[in-house]
Amino acid sequence: MTLRSLFRPAPSTFRVEMPPTREPPIPPLEMRELVGLTDPAMFDNPTGEAVYPYLPAHAYEAVFDFGCGCGRVARQLIQQRPRPGRYLGIDVHRGMIAWCRENLAPLAPGFEFLHHDVHSLGLNPGDGKPDRATFPGPDDSFTLVQAVSIFTHLTESQAVFYLREAARILRPGGVLHSTWFLFDKREFPMMQDFQNALYINHIDPTNAVIFDRDWLRREAAAAGLKIYQVMPPSFRGFHWYLLMGPSRPDLQEVPIPDDESPIGREPPPLLRPGAEGIGLGDGN
Numbered sequence: 001m002t003l004r005s006l007f008r009p010a011p012s013t014f015r016v017e018m019p020p021t022r023e024p025p026i027p028p029l030e031m032r033e034l035v036g037l038t039d040p041a042m043f044d045n046p047t048g049e050a051v052y053p054y055l056p057a058h059a060y061e062a063v064f065d066f067g068c069g070c071g072r073v074a075r076q077l078i079q080q081r082p083r084p085g086r087y088l089g090i091d092v093h094r095g096m097i098a099w100c101r102e103n104l105a106p107l108a109p110g111f112e113f114l115h116h117d118v119h120s121l122g123l124n125p126g127d128g129k130p131d132r133a134t135f136p137g138p139d140d141s142f143t144l145v146q147a148v149s150i151f152t153h154l155t156e157s158q159a160v161f162y163l164r165e166a167a168r169i170l171r172p173g174g175v176l177h178s179t180w181f182l183f184d185k186r187e188f189p190m191m192q193d194f195q196n197a198l199y200i201n202h203i204d205p206t207n208a209v210i211f212d213r214d215w216l217r218r219e220a221a222a223a224g225l226k227i228y229q230v231m232p233p234s235f236r237g238f239h240w241y242l243l244m245g246p247s248r249p250d251l252q253e254v255p256i257p258d259d260e261s262p263i264g265r266e267p268p269p270l271l272r273p274g275a276e277g278i279g280l281g282d283g284n
Contacts, residue, residue, distance in 0.1 A: 024078050025103050027070035030278050031096055034123070035069040036149075036269040043072045048081035052177065054229075055144065055243075059175045064135065064142040065089035066162070067150040068113065070096040071104050078108045088137065090116040092124040095279020121204045122271040132161045137169045145170055147178040149239065153206045153268075156197040160219055167223040170246055176225060179239040182256065185212035208268050210237075213256045220244055226253045235264025 032038045045051060050060070051073060060077070061084060068074055068089030077083055087110060091097050100113040114136055119129035145166040151159050166176045183198060185191055196215035201207035220227055224247050231241035236259050245251055 022107065024071075024075045024107050026075075027072075027096075027099060027103075028279075031070035031099060033269060034093065034096070034271070034275060034278060035072065037072065043075050045076035045079040048079055051076045051080055054231075055175060055177065058173070059144040059177075060084045061143040062086040062141065062171075063088070063144045063146060064137060064169060066135070066145060066147040066166070067091055068096075068100065069093070071100040071113075073146060073148070074100060074104055074111065074113075078104060078111065083108065085110045086142075087111040088142075089113045090136065092116050092118055092120040093276065093278075094124070095277065099279050120206070120276075123276050125276060131155075132158050135165045135169050139168055140171045142169050143171055143174045145174070145176045145178075147176065149179055151178055151211075152181050152209055152239065154209060155199075155205055156209075156211070159197075159209070159211065160223075163219055163223040163225065166244075167225050167246060172246055172248070174246060176242075176244040178242050178244065180216065180242060181208065181210040181237065182213045182216065182240050182259070183210050183237075185214065217256070221247070226251050227256070228252060228254055230254055230256050232257065232259060233261050235266070236261040238264065238266055 026040045026043050029038060032040075032043070037043070050057070060080070060082075063077065063084045063086065065073055065087065068091050071089065074087060074089050077087060087108070089097075089100065089112070091113075092115075094115050097113050097115045105111050105113060116133060117129065118124065118133050119126065119131050147162075147166065151162070154162060170176065185196065188198075196212045198210040199205040199207075200210075217227060225244040226247050227242050227244050228251055229243035233239050238261075240256070242256075
C-alpha cells in the first residue's frame, strides 16, 4: 500500500541528532511477556529509520506514548535518527515505568516516563483507584499521540474520555496514531442504541474490547478529530491502524472499508498472578 502524508513537514526546534551514549538495553523477558511481544527484534531499530514511515516527519517532534509498557516504541525512537526531542510515556504498570526510567531515560535527554495510576485489574489493582485520569500535558503540546494496543483494552466510556484527552493535547496538524478492534453493530440486532462495544471477558472487560465503527467515527468527530487514514488488519478482526488529526477544512475524512483480511488468530497474553509486581521485586 502506498501511504501519502496529508501534512507538510514544519521546521523543527526539537530534533536531536546525537546518538545515545550506549546501546539501550532490551527489556527483560518477563516484561516483554506482559506486553505480548517477546522477540527482541520487535524492540529494536538498528537502521535508525523512522519507526512509522507513513507518519509525517514533523509528527516525531514531541511524542506522547499512551501505554508505553516496557519501552518498545521508546527504545526504537531513541535509536531513530533524528530522534524526538521530547517524549513522554505513561503506563499503568509501575514496574515497567521504573525500568524505563532507569534504563532508557538516562540515554535520551527529553525522554520521560510517568506512572498513570488508574485501576487495571491485572496490571495496577487497588481499591479506590479511578478508572481514568487526565493526561499529564497541557493543551496543544504534542505532535504525536501514540496509542497502539490501548483503545483495544478500554471500556466504551474510557475510550470516549481518552479520545478527548488525545484531541486536547494534540497540536494543530498533530496525529493520533491508534489501533482498534472494530465491528458493524448492524449485524447485532439485539444491541441497544447506547451499547457500542463488545467484551470477551466477564471478569476483566478490558481484556479485549471491540467497537462499532460508526460509533467510533461519531465519537472521534465529537472529540474534534477526523479519521484521515485507515490501514486494515493483517488478519480479520485484529488491529485496524487509524490515523486521526484535529479537524480542519483541508483534512479529508476517509471511510473504514469492510474487513476482507484473511482469517487468523492472536489471543491477548494471559497475565500470571502477581503480574502487577514485576520489576518491583514482588512479582517473581
